[in-house]
Amino acid sequence: MTEQNKKTLLVVDDDQDIRQLLCDALSQKGYQVLEAEDGRQMWLHLESKAVDLVLMDLYLREEDGLNLARDIRERFAMPIMMLTGKGDETDRILGLELAADDYMMKPFNLRELTARIHALLRRACQAAPVLAHTINQEHDCLSFGPWVLDLTARLLQDQDGQLVTLTLGEFSLLEVLAQHPDRIFSREQLIEQSRGLETEVFDRTVDVLILRLRRKIETNPKTPNFIKTQRGLGYFFQGPVRMN
Known part of the structure; x- marks a missing residue:
């Protein structure tokens, strides 16, 4: 993967060990990886860099990952993968309904995680701007x-x-x-x-x-x-x- 074609991932997790693990593993797969421990750092990255995918912990110490994901979805179109350490199915379904494209339970398998990230990036496409549009009468x-x-x-x-x-x-x-x-x-x-x-x-x-x-x-x-x-x-x- 050439430098200009590298996808940029943003890891949002308040556990430094998890962030380091993910940054190391994903960097080895050829991704450029940014990290944030809270919403403030997350927004600084999102507003200054072109991020292709966000990998976010559902349960942050001071903030609700679901609310952050929903706020991201209102402004950006990149895929969001949620990480959760709890087994409550309701929480995971809520995350998917609100904003996320996929989720994984902690502890996770790194090989499966990277495979899912790769699949999300492959499915992602540039969103069309939300503007008034006139239908071409020759179109189906x-x-x-x-x-x-x-x-x-x-x-x-x-x-x-x-x-x-x-x-x-x-x-x-x-x-x-x-x-x-x-x-x-x-x-x-x-x-x-x-x-x-x-x-x-x-x-x-x-x-x-x-x-x-x-x-x-x-x-x-x-x-x-x-x-x-x-x-x-x-x-x-x-x-x-x-x-x-």
Whole structure:
């Protein structure tokens, strides 16, 4: 990995030993690694450097990692991986719903951690600026509710022309679901048909992307109108969907 192509990771953890371990291990994998022990140091890095991924402890001594991750997500589009030392499933799910792209339990396996970081970086893409956009009439588009999904330009916008930021994985998943309204897809089928998902994705990837899509397109993500869960089977998109 050449110097100019190095990805920059930011490790946020109040445990100096953990930070040192992660910095050493990730540097050996060719990443440029920044470190922060609290939110103040974290923001100093984020506001002065181009960070490609944030690796954050869920439980910081003086601050709530979930709140920090949510604040990051409001301003930046880079992937966030949470680290947690507690086994409470509710906390981990909350982290994913609020902001995170993946999580790992402490103590973690360094090989698995670096593999997941690599997968997140590969899926990440530059977010489109949230600006008014005019749909090209020659583009293939899908319309549902107040939304227009431009399949040609790979953009999502509302009825006022405001673009919604979607990652490559989020767009690809929404594209598959919206193109087949009312058809139930298993997680495996969604992975196979989505151009934005890697074949080696982890089991939680689809669930995390569904959570993130619901937060972006649903009026109430907890009672979605579009992306529905079929318990025990998978997900389906509730129509109608119009082809423009």
